[in-house]
Amino acid sequence: MTILVTGGTGRTGGAVARRLHEANFPYLVLTRSGTASAPYEANACRFDFLDPGTFGIPFDTAKTPVSAIYVVVPMAVSDEIAKPVTDFIDFAKGKGVKRFVLLSSNVYEPGTRICGAVHQHLIDLGGDVEFCAIRPTWFMENFSRAYVPSIKKDGVIASPSKDGKARWISTDDVGAAAFRALTDTTLTNTDHILLGPELLNYDDIAKILTDVIGKKITYSRISLDEYKAELETYGLVGLRAQIMLELRDELARGVENKPDNGEVLRLTGKAPITFREWAERNKGIWQ
Numbered sequence: 001m002t003i004l005v006t007g008g009t010g011r012t013g014g015a016v017a018r019r020l021h022e023a024n025f026p027y028l029v030l031t032r033s034g035t036a037s038a039p040y041e042a043n044a045c046r047f048d049f050l051d052p053g054t055f056g057i058p059f060d061t062a063k064t065p066v067s068a069i070y071v072v073v074p075m076a077v078s079d080e081i082a083k084p085v086t087d088f089i090d091f092a093k094g095k096g097v098k099r100f101v102l103l104s105s106n107v108y109e110p111g112t113r114i115c116g117a118v119h120q121h122l123i124d125l126g127g128d129v130e131f132c133a134i135r136p137t138w139f140m141e142n143f144s145r146a147y148v149p150s151i152k153k154d155g156v157i158a159s160p161s162k163d164g165k166a167r168w169i170s171t172d173d174v175g176a177a178a179f180r181a182l183t184d185t186t187l188t189n190t191d192h193i194l195l196g197p198e199l200l201n202y203d204d205i206a207k208i209l210t211d212v213i214g215k216k217i218t219y220s221r222i223s224l225d226e227y228k229a230e231l232e233t234y235g236l237v238g239l240r241a242q243i244m245l246e247l248r249d250e251l252a253r254g255v256e257n258k259p260d261n262g263e264v265l266r267l268t269g270k271a272p273i274t275f276r277e278w279a280e281r282n283k284g285i286w287q
Helices: 011-022 057-061 079-094 115-124 140-144 148-154 171-183 202-213 224-233 238-252 263-268 275-286
Strands: 002-006 027-031 044-046 066-072 099-103 130-136 156-159 190-194 218-221
Touching (some): 002 011, 011 171, 044 057, 066 079, 079 115, 115 130, 130 171, 140 275, 148 156, 148 275, 156 202, 156 224, 171 190, 190 263, 202 275, 224 238
Parallel strands (some): 027 044, 130 190
């Protein structure tokens, strides 16, 4: 039975694909281009949520019936982005797929916008499908992507998040949890909030990076207006920018200050890695 991985070249999708590959599960990595890098190139398949004409391609390509799908909602440019995702879920259900694992967010409850709307759709399908919603907090990988230029050039992390703390989690731990949800059919109609092992604010992270990199890293507290202007310089406007601003404002207000729930350990059998462990593994990115 084949597992489809949407967003298969992304951060969590890549972690899922690696585990499926290593475990010799039949799988397809779905990408808009229909290509993927080694060792997944032979398992790549063209697919685009925004092009219904591609919905059938994975089912025609799979050598065995599709048993489960990892669903990663595309980057939101409008609240309407949930509609093509739920359309594909309905299409896949019509093809006989029963199991869906949704990558959502700990801040989006069922019935809210974007991922929350897709989550609600899976609930509304009732006994016709089995699903798990994987709902992680903030990704550690934010610091190995958007912040890399400012860390390397100026030794600065700038954010409007004030002293807000979060239980930062590695996307690899999220991928491990999603792999379990895709391959263990005893997990049915479940909702998993995934949190990292420690509460850290940006000052804490700057201190850890200073130790790991061997270069002074500081946290610059900027206003929401300053952050919005910075996003605009990168062409990030509209709903995408609005969401980024809202999330950082919530972080600043303490929304992410949550007790550890042990969910990653329960799902994967391993405790999630700490930010320091993750930074040590990736320190070459900032050097």
